[in-house]
Amino acid sequence: METRELRYFVAVAEELHFGRAAQRLGIAQPPLSRAIQQLERRLGVPLLDRTSRTVTLTEAGAVLLVEGRAALEAVEAAERRTRRAALATTDGPGLVLVTKASTSRELLANLLDAYAAEPGAVPVEVILCGPGEQERFLRQGQADVALLHRPFDSTAGLHVEELGTEGQVVVLPAGHPLTARAQVRMADLAGLPGLPLPRWPRPDGSYPPGPGPRVRDHAQLLQLVALGRACSVAPESCRSQLHDDLAAVPVLDAPKVTTVIAWPPQSRSRAVADLVRIATRLSS
Known part of the structure; x- marks a missing residue:
């Protein structure tokens, strides 16, 4: 299959309308229809059920939509990594490291300082993002290496080295009755009056249903907690980032x-290898 055919098919499969798909792709409708028919002939299976009014996916078409999206994302990631590799030999950044804004400052600072002291170290650009976004940055080729957090981030298909495991705490406004306890359980936080858990955006930008406030970054969340509008469950290392108006209590069953x-398996970067080596050395 050609990437052009995959792009055409994904557009039709997402729009379920040849006219809208053609407009989205910036082409005329007849060549789009011919391209989809040619793809079906090549695969030997129908991908779409067409009537005069509707277009629906067949079972095979639904599979190709998932696989096609993944293939196109992989191609785009390869293009980005190739361009970044070329820039790294001229005047571009040596490495791009992506991590959540709430990642331990001590961990990040120690890693960057230790790497900078290495012979041959290159400049490191750090991208701070919201929960779940760092995995997408890495997989799409916008970053060379990432700090991820299992079980919340998937590491399937990536090379990884573990740096440490920790428990979680609930972050509450200072003076809240639960802050007088040595520990709590998740059941204690369910339906906590006036302090719902926040809702983070999904990859498509929408928010899951629920009573919690919509949040997009860590600073916004901590401000909402301090105002008594939310609570947050986070790794224990977040304690170092809390101000006096916030308190943390261990959550036993979190x-x-x-x-x-983590880094892509196809990476051949010496700088990535050095950074990973430094990170594992610091964690031992």
Whole structure:
């Protein structure tokens, strides 16, 4: 299959309308229809059920939509990494490291300082993002290496080294009755009056249903907690980032969080290898 055919098919499969798909692609409708028919002939299976009024996906078409999106994302990631590799030999950044804004400042600072002291170290650009976004940056080729947190981030298909595991705490406004306790359980936080858990955006930008406030970054969340509008469950290392108007209490039955440094398996960067080596050395 050609990437052009995949782009055409994905557009039709997402729009379920040849006219809208053609407009989205900037081409006329007849060549789009011919391209989809040619793809179906090549694969030997129908991908779309067409009537005079509707277009629906067949079972095979639904599979190709998932696989086609993944293939196109991989191609785009390869293009980005190729351009970044060329820039790295001229005047571009040597490495791009992406991590959540709430990642331990001590961990990040120690890693960057230790790497900078290495012979042959290159400049490191740090991108701070919201939860879940760092994995997407890495997979799409916008970053060379990432700090991820299992079980919340998927590391499938990536190379990883574990840097440490820690428990979680609930972050509450200072003076809240629960802050007088040595520990709590997740059940204690369910329906906590006036302090719902926040809602983070999904990859498509929408928010899951629920009573919690919509949040987009860590600073916004901590401000909402301080105002008594939300609570937050986070890795224990977040304590170092809390101001006096916030308090943290261990959550006994919250899942443990393992921080890993991750990079694409196809990476051949010496700088990435050096950064990973430094990270694992610091964690031992």
